[in-house]
Amino acid sequence: DGGITQSPKYLFRKEGQNVTLSCEQNLNHDAMYWYRQDPGQGLRLIYYSQIVNDFQKGDIAEGYSVSREKKESFPLTVTSAQKNPTAFYLCASSMEYYNEQFFGPGTRLTVL
Amino acid sequence: DQQVKQNSPSLSVQEGRISILNCDYTNSMFDYFLWYKKYPAEGPTFLISISSIKDKNEDGRFTVFLNKSAKHLSLHIVPSQPGDSAVYFCAASARGGANSKLTFGKGITLSVRP
Numbered sequence: 001d002g003g004i005t006q007s008p009k010y011l012f013r014k015e016g017q018n019v020t021l022s023c024e025q026n027l028n029h030d031a032m033y034w035y036r037q038d039p040g041q042g043l044r045l046i047y048y049s050q051i052v053n054d055f056q057k058g059d060i061a062e063g064y065s066v067s068r069e070k071k072e073s074f075p076l077t078v079t080s081a082q083k084n085p086t087a088f089y090l091c092a093s094s095m096e097y098y099n100e101q102f103f104g105p106g107t108r109l110t111v112l
Numbered sequence: 113d114q115q116v117k118q119n120s121p122s123l124s125v126q127e128g129r130i131s132i133l134n135c136d137y138t139n140s141m142f143d144y145f146l147w148y149k150k151y152p153a154e155g156p157t158f159l160i161s162i163s164s165i166k167d168k169n170e171d172g173r174f175t176v177f178l179n180k181s182a183k184h185l186s187l188h189i190v191p192s193q194p195g196d197s198a199v200y201f202c203a204a205s206a207r208g209g210a211n212s213k214l215t216f217g218k219g220i221t222l223s224v225r226p
Contacts, residue, residue: 004155006155033213035216040121040218041218042118042201042216042217042218042219043156043201043216044216045213045214048213058213088153090155090156092155100146100158100161101158101214102158103148103155103156103157104155105154105155106153106154106155108153
């Protein structure tokens with residue numbers, strides 16, 4: 001079964017702690033993306049990667065970091081510098097940079 | 113500056129009737145448009161897309177219309193079913209351009225009444 005997995009589904013952290021969200025895909029897609037969804041805000045791009053060992057900032061990258069050491073994996077770290085980290089985080093992938101993106105189930109992060 | 117706008121936050125229709133979801137864009141470089149459907153606490157799923165070389169694309173109950181001169185597209189769902197109740201996102205991209213990424217609208221919540 002090909003797809004995108006994100007874990008965990010729900011994540012709770014104390015303020016000031018860094019937290020890493022997992023995203024794995026077995027679709028053999030080159031490009032991967034991280035979005036954040038807030039109520040009434042739609043999907044906003046945090047970071048994206050077109051190829052292994054390369055990534056670019058999206059529209060709201062401040063307070064976040066990523067790595068792309070393997071084609072299948074694109075973990076997102078929410079650092080203590082992110083002022084409003086509580087949100088629903090979505091990972092996506094696509095065969096080419098501008099083709100249809102396929103999304104994972106999302107991770108709900110709550111910072112207490 | 114919002115480049116993709118979904119100005120109506122919600123829409124309610126009767127089961128069996130047509131649902132029309134609208135989307136406007138401002139960036140004239142956009143040449144590829146997509147609609148996604150999203151249920152609460154789940155990831156969006158791709159629904160239908162259209163290239164700027166077309167003005168209509170149909171897939172079963174779903175049809176997307178593109179009016180390039182007006183920078184407007186719409187998604188028609190006929191007939192609407194209760195399972196269509198979800199948030200619908202419009203997205204756009206400029207293929208091959210420097211800005212080749214998807215830009216999403218804020219979404220429209222569709223409610224289909226039985």
